[in-house]
Amino acid sequence: MSEQALDVVIYVVDDDEAVRGSISFLMKANGYRCQTFVDAQDFLANATLTKPAVGIFDIRMPGMSGLELFDELKARDQLLPVVFVTGHGDVPMAVEAIKNGALDFILKPFDDQELLSHIEDAVESMTASRERQVLKETALERLSKLTDRESQVMEMVVAGNANKVIAYDLEVSQRTVEIHRANVMQKMGCRSLAQLVRMVMIARSEI
Known part of the structure; x- marks a missing residue:
């Protein structure tokens, strides 16, 4: 676990309390900060999206679905890397979500290491992107x-x-x-x- 990973918040949005607790325990045990939300409305009302974060969204939830939540974040220009948690019947929807920019999806019941791998990939990607941004800002400042x-x-x-x-x-x-x-x-x-x-x-x- 890199120090950079400790600066990333993992947002878990799932109406299943047991799933929220399991993922939260897994993330914290591996050095990540984690916040859980019972549904999309709870997330939109209480999540702070000003810091680097990765979302783990259930696809099927009461009210707004995970896919609808993902679309709402895109509409707000809040491009959060998202891994969807889905049942077998939702695979076509999950594939469509990836086409629309989602990071990936995992099937229930999911393997802990598989989920961790997705999160680590997302964090590494964000870290590299931030490093490129810092380099660009430095170059522009020097040019000025x-x-x-x-x-x-x-x-x-x-x-x-x-x-x-x-x-x-x-x-x-x-x-x-x-x-x-x-x-x-x-x-x-x-x-x-x-x-x-x-x-x-x-x-x-x-x-």
């Missing part, structure tokens, strides 16, 4: 510190132009280009052209 001329030079450097070509195109001396280039490398925290190219690609990536 470049002057207009440094940005020009950087673009031409990343495009593969030699200093003398850049100097000719910008109508400045090669020494001036070398100074701007050194400033770019320093502000971007890069020691090589390859690092600079990667940093620019990260800043412009879609995450």
Whole structure:
């Protein structure tokens, strides 16, 4: 269990008290924080979705179903990774949920290790996504510190132009280009052209 996993809340939404208790015990025994809810309405009214979380939803529940709850969260732009717990008769619905963005589904009675594997995969995915976001924020912050001329030079450097070509195109001396280039490398925290190219690609990536 990584330290990152301890920052993730596992939300269990199931009308079966025994299932809620079993999953909660399993999650806590493996280092996760866990909150349980008796139905979808209870979840929508009381869950705090401002921190990293994974949902474990029963498909069939009184009132709003697990699938309807999942759709409601998507409508609210709250993209929570969800594992559905389902009976054999609900497999077609569970498959359709995956097509609509759910993480996966497991059949009742489920194997503890199978459920844990799904949760661990979700946490690892969120961790990697957060790391990419941090890298992008860092790259954008560094880019914002470049002057207009440094940005020009950087673009031409990343495009593969030699200093003398850049100097000719910008109508400045090669020494001036070398100074701007050194400033770019320093502000971007890069020691090589390859690092600079990667940093620019990260800043412009879609995450």
